[in-house]
Amino acid sequence: FCQSLLHTVFPPELRFASLKFFHRVFSYFSSYCYYDITEIDGVNTNELYNAVQLYLSSSASISGTRLSLTRGLNSSSITYGLSNNDRLIDSYRGVTVEWEHVVTQRQSQTFSWRPLPEEKRGFTLRVRKKNKQLVLSSYLDFVMEKANELRRKNQDRLLYTNSRGGSLDSRGHPWESVPFKHPSTFDTLAMDPSKKAEIMADLLDFANGESFYQKTGRAWKRGYLLYGPPGTGKSSMIAAMANYLGYDIYDLELTEVNTNSELRKLLMKTSSKSIIVIEDIDCSINLTNRNKNAGGGSGSAAAKKNSYDVASPPGANGGEDGGNTITLSGLLNFTDGLWSCCGSERIFVFTTNHIEKLDPALLRSGRMDMHIHMSYCSFPSLKILLKNYLGFEESDLQKGILEEMERVIHVAEMTPADISEVLIKNRRDKNKAVDELLEILKIRAEKNIIKSSSRQKNANEIEDEEQEKRALDNLQESCNNNKCEEKEGHNIEDDGKMQ
Numbered sequence: 001f002c003q004s005l006l007h008t009v010f011p012p013e014l015r016f017a018s019l020k021f022f023h024r025v026f027s028y029f030s031s032y033c034y035y036d037i038t039e040i041d042g043v044n045t046n047e048l049y050n051a052v053q054l055y056l057s058s059s060a061s062i063s064g065t066r067l068s069l070t071r072g073l074n075s076s077s078i079t080y081g082l083s084n085n086d087r088l089i090d091s092y093r094g095v096t097v098e099w100e101h102v103v104t105q106r107q108s109q110t111f112s113w114r115p116l117p118e119e120k121r122g123f124t125l126r127v128r129k130k131n132k133q134l135v136l137s138s139y140l141d142f143v144m145e146k147a148n149e150l151r152r153k154n155q156d157r158l159l160y161t162n163s164r165g166g167s168l169d170s171r172g173h174p175w176e177s178v179p180f181k182h183p184s185t186f187d188t189l190a191m192d193p194s195k196k197a198e199i200m201a202d203l204l205d206f207a208n209g210e211s212f213y214q215k216t217g218r219a220w221k222r223g224y225l226l227y228g229p230p231g232t233g234k235s236s237m238i239a240a241m242a243n244y245l246g247y248d249i250y251d252l253e254l255t256e257v258n259t260n261s262e263l264r265k266l267l268m269k270t271s272s273k274s275i276i277v278i279e280d281i282d283c284s285i286n287l288t289n290r291n292k293n294a295g296g297g298s299g300s301a302a303a304k305k306n307s308y309d310v311a312s313p314p315g316a317n318g319g320e321d322g323g324n325t326i327t328l329s330g331l332l333n334f335t336d337g338l339w340s341c342c343g344s345e346r347i348f349v350f351t352t353n354h355i356e357k358l359d360p361a362l363l364r365s366g367r368m369d370m371h372i373h374m375s376y377c378s379f380p381s382l383k384i385l386l387k388n389y390l391g392f393e394e395s396d397l398q399k400g401i402l403e404e405m406e407r408v409i410h411v412a413e414m415t416p417a418d419i420s421e422v423l424i425k426n427r428r429d430k431n432k433a434v435d436e437l438l439e440i441l442k443i444r445a446e447k448n449i450i451k452s453s454s455r456q457k458n459a460n461e462i463e464d465e466e467q468e469k470r471a472l473d474n475l476q477e478s479c480n481n482n483k484c485e486e487k488e489g490h491n492i493e494d495d496g497k498m499q
């Protein structure tokens with residue numbers, strides 16, 4: 001209206017100045033101020049625009065007359081947002097604000113190095129002037145935070161791998177990703193319930209512990225070492241952790257990493273809220289010699305001790321000379337050196353079948369915060385498997401069968417993987433599955449008893465042999481001593497004679 005009035009009343013040279021004047025007068029008397037958030041800011045995508053769009057999708061009431069629906073890549077849920085030129089009221093700490101989605105056609109003569117969308121989109125936020133401070137200081141931060149949370153919730157988690165070696169993709173990323181859809185959860189995981197509850201509580205404390213880590217001056221990260229025989233659920237536990245916290249997983253293949261600096265680059269490209277996994281750490285690299293390159297090999301015990309105490313500066317033993325020169329020192333810098341803090345809220349999980357092979361430097365407290373022993377199936381774990389695979393509660397099974405299972409399960413030393421195999425095979429006939437499982441448990445237990453008794457017998461025999469040998473050695477030694485004494489006596493005599 002103003003513009004058409006200007007056209008008729010003012011000559012062209014005065015139009016611009018008078019428009020500015022009207023605008024000033026209008027904004028002086030208006031009790032509102034307006035903020036434009038455009039989709040594209042210069043040549044960059046405006047992150048705030050995307051955040052607002054996502055944020056509004058959570059508060060858009062279904063009663064809105066027209067909503068636009070979107071489903072993103074890697075997302076399994078639909079989000080909705082404002083359609084063109086629609087408005088929505090939001091309130092924050094008792095303050096009401098109004099959002100409008102503004103879409104206009106882009107003028108065709110605009111020059112740009114990259115193709116821009118034909119429509120110019122943006123949000124206009126209308127706030128009362130008296131609330132301006134609140135909006136600028138905290139409402140927009142709140143919107144960003146909420147949007148990030150929604151993005152994580154809506155988006156399927158990703159599983160990243162560095163299987164391409166050191167090569168980068170077209171965007172310069174060293175990680176390749178696929179949607180992560182592992183069904184393992186803490187409900188399906190068979191392990192001692194009290195241990196499970198402890199781990200779950202620890203994870204929750206970690207995820208909600210931002211202020212604690214800030215207060216205590218610690219980097220916001222946590223390390224878990226899972227160890228135990230194959231098939232006891234170490235990988236399943238990692239998947240359950242990721243599903244529980246909603247974190248992405250970075251599966252680090254150490255054999256594909258050539259140098260310590262490559263390892264650092266990989267770490268820098270991981271995102272927050274993620275689990276960084278190194279499976280079978282004892283097999284990945286030679287982790288017994290921390291200062292292989294810097295110290296020039298394992299030396300004396302003292303030199304070795306020293307190499308544990310002195311943290312090598314990053315890159316000192318980086319082995320940029322090619323070949324697989326990644327060292328334990330590089331790995332330790334990766335997990336808790338300065339570089340490990342270049343993101344936050346990260347969990348490191350290492351798995352191994354042989355904890356005894358690991359270097360004490362990896363096991364010292366503070367490095368791997370929790371050591372979790374995944375062991376052979378116990379009776380409580382067995383009950384979880386029976387419930388998950390066959391739907392049998394404790395009360396559905398005969399007391400005699402349960403008692404017998406409880407008696408043999410420890411001696412049988414069967415992994416949850418072995419037991420689930422038997423249950424899956426017979427899952428159509430549940431009673432048969434239980435009978436067969438009990439039978440197998442008994443056979444295994446019997447075998448183990450025989451094996452351990454023969455081992456004991458062997459050990460006793462070896463002990464006897466050693467005792468005999470020791471006795472013979474002692475005898476021989478005393479004989480030798482006697483001979484020496486006789487000989488020394490002769491010498492003295494000889495000496496005497498000579499003198």
Ligand SMILES: Nc1ncnc2c1ncn2[C@@H]1O[C@H](COP(=O)(O)OP(=O)(O)OP(=O)(O)O)[C@@H](O)[C@H]1O
Nearest residue numbers: 188189190191229230231232233234235236416417
């Ligand atoms: N504790 C468990 N609870 C439920 N299922 C389990 C458990 N342990 C093993 N399984 C089953 O056995 C299979 C193998 O388990 P998983 O891969 O987690 O073992 P692992 O300990 O990682 O073995 P490895 O040391 O060989 O990597 C899984 O598919 C899972 O279904």
Ligand SMILES: [Mg+2]
Nearest residue numbers: 234235236279
């Ligand atoms: Mg595994």
